[in-house]
Amino acid sequence: MLVKVKRNGQEFQYDSTKDDIAILLTPKDKEAIEKMPKEDLLIVSAPLASMRDKAAEVWQWAYNGWKGATHVDLENIRTKF
Secondary structure, eight states: OEEEEEETTEEEEEETTTSOOOOOOOHHHHHHHHHSOGGGOOOOOOOHHHHHHHHHHHHHHHHTTOTTOOOOOHHHHHHHO
8 A cells, every 4th residue: 555645845655565554444434445436546634724725736746646546637626625
């Protein structure tokens, strides 16, 4: 699993084949993930202020650089939030 964290303008990337990573998923999360189309498998978690004020930029950052990540539709994200 690849994990990317952005904190105070710095970016950290972790690979679970090299680093210890713990992500807590509830049974509801697992069920939703199993049913997701491949293009929706990127999950973003961010403070409410980030998602409220700049969701499109957060999603674009999340997609940027991930091998296999599909295109993020910024216009669609802007209209949903």
